[in-house]
Amino acid sequence: MRALPLAILLAVSLVAAGPVAPGVGPASAQDGPVSSCIGTVEDRPDASTVVSIQGTRTGPEGAFKEQALLVAFAPDGSVQWVQNSTANGRWWAYDVDPLPNGNLLYATTDPRPPHSVVGEFDPEAGEYVWVERFDGSPDSATNPLVVDAHDADLHGDELVAVDKGEGHERVLAYNRTTGRVTWEWRFDEHPEQFPKSGGGRSGDWTHVNDVDRVSEDL
Numbered sequence: 001m002r003a004l005p006l007a008i009l010l011a012v013s014l015v016a017a018g019p020v021a022p023g024v025g026p027a028s029a030q031d032g033p034v035s036s037c038i039g040t041v042e043d044r045p046d047a048s049t050v051v052s053i054q055g056t057r058t059g060p061e062g063a064f065k066e067q068a069l070l071v072a073f074a075p076d077g078s079v080q081w082v083q084n085s086t087a088n089g090r091w092w093a094y095d096v097d098p099l100p101n102g103n104l105l106y107a108t109t110d111p112r113p114p115h116s117v118v119g120e121f122d123p124e125a126g127e128y129v130w131v132e133r134f135d136g137s138p139d140s141a142t143n144p145l146v147v148d149a150h151d152a153d154l155h156g157d158e159l160v161a162v163d164k165g166e167g168h169e170r171v172l173a174y175n176r177t178t179g180r181v182t183w184e185w186r187f188d189e190h191p192e193q194f195p196k197s198g199g200g201r202s203g204d205w206t207h208v209n210d211v212d213r214v215s216e217d218l
Helices: 014-020
Strands: 048-053 056-059 062-065 069-073 079-084 093-096 104-111 114-122 127-136 152-155 157-161 170-175 180-186
Touching: 048 093, 069 093, 093 152, 104 152, 114 152, 114 157
Parallel strands: none
Antiparallel strands: 048 069, 056 062, 069 079, 093 104, 104 114, 114 127, 152 157, 157 170, 170 180
């Protein structure tokens, strides 16, 4: 697997953050139509809040591509920093989780060709500590193809990710130390619980958004 250092775009004001900046203060103080996304921070958290912005917007004419971003908000709702994932070659931005060391586990995608990219991002340094690119073949034990992973979790050396690739829809565990897939659970092996006729459009019948560990053994 290849590790790639990526740049960070710092936003020093709401104006610099552009469309990702939240509205802060009473909604009545805003000009024009009131947005449901604008409000007052009534209960401030103790620490910053980091969110990912997928990179799409819907309107009367349908959906269109926007920048995929990682955004940190201060307890008062102001923007602290923005990492422009699109500028670093990413297409979609998905799950972001805090790690015990203060860094962030961040799941994104690369469109060339479509595959998932998961990495540990250091917000203070503004760069990745490591990056795993899952751009191989679906059956590879050392470089599996994972497509459009909406979620990834790290448990010790085990990186657990969801794979929405057509024909290999699954949840898999990849050991970063050994560089091998150690476990997988495939949806097509459980047709009674997850029939393809159960919903979803063709080619995306599972659309897994999240996977969580429920016990030490599972």
